[in-house]
Amino acid sequence: MKKFVAALAAVLFSTLSYAQVPEDSTRVAEVRVSGITCAGDLPIIQKKLVNAEGVDEVNWSPLENGESVARITYHPAFIQEKQLLQLVEGAPSCDTPGEFPYRAKAIRNP
Numbered sequence: 001m002k003k004f005v006a007a008l009a010a011v012l013f014s015t016l017s018y019a020q021v022p023e024d025s026t027r028v029a030e031v032r033v034s035g036i037t038c039a040g041d042l043p044i045i046q047k048k049l050v051n052a053e054g055v056d057e058v059n060w061s062p063l064e065n066g067e068s069v070a071r072i073t074y075h076p077a078f079i080q081e082k083q084l085l086q087l088v089e090g091a092p093s094c095d096t097p098g099e100f101p102y103r104a105k106a107i108r109n110p
Contacts, residue, residue, distance in 0.1 A: 022077065023075065023077045023078070024075075025075065025076065025077065026056065026073055026074065026075055026076075027073075027074060027075075027076050027081075028071055028072065028073050028074075029071075029072045029074065029081050029084055029106060030069055030070070030071055030072075030106070030107040031069065031070045031072060031084060031085060031088060031104050031105065031106055031107065032067060032068075032069050032104070032105045032106075032107055033045065033067065033068055033069070033070055033088055033102055033103070033104050034066060034067045034102070034103045034105075035066065035101035035102040035103050036063060036066050036067065036068060036102065037066065037093070037094065037095055037101070038094055038095065039063060040094035041091075041093065041094045041102070042060055042063070042068065044091050044092065044093075044094055045058075045070070045088055045091045045102065046058045046060070046070075048087050048088070048090065048091040049070070049072060049084065049087055049088070052079055052083070052084075052087055053078050053079065054074050054075040054076075054077070054078025054079035055072060055073070055074045055075075055079060055084070056073040056074060056075070057072075057073045058070050058071070058072050058073075059071045069107065070088070072084055081106055084104075085104040085105070085106065088102055088104035089102055089103060089104050
């Protein structure tokens with residue numbers, strides 16, 4: 001009986017952990033991006049994001065002190081927030097294409 005209960009609990013837990021997200025559902029992530037040196041950096045980062053499967057659009061706050069906030073509309077069925085951060089940090093610099101100076105941090109709204 002113990003084994004049956006343990007197996008049932010494992011199946012229920014795995015089902016909850018991997019619940020399917022509808023493909024048409026969207027979320028918005030707000031990501032603070034630092035390391036921006038010129039206005040040409042934003043289009044480079046934006047292109048990297050919108051070319052990823054599951055990203056619909058990216059809107060930027062005004063550039064201030066080398067930082068901006070990206071509002072990224074995405075489909076969690078195709079891409080996760082962690083991957084969005086990795087895409088930002090993997091975008092090349094406008095000034096030096098061999099460097100990757102950007103740092104990304106998700107903003108949690110209370």
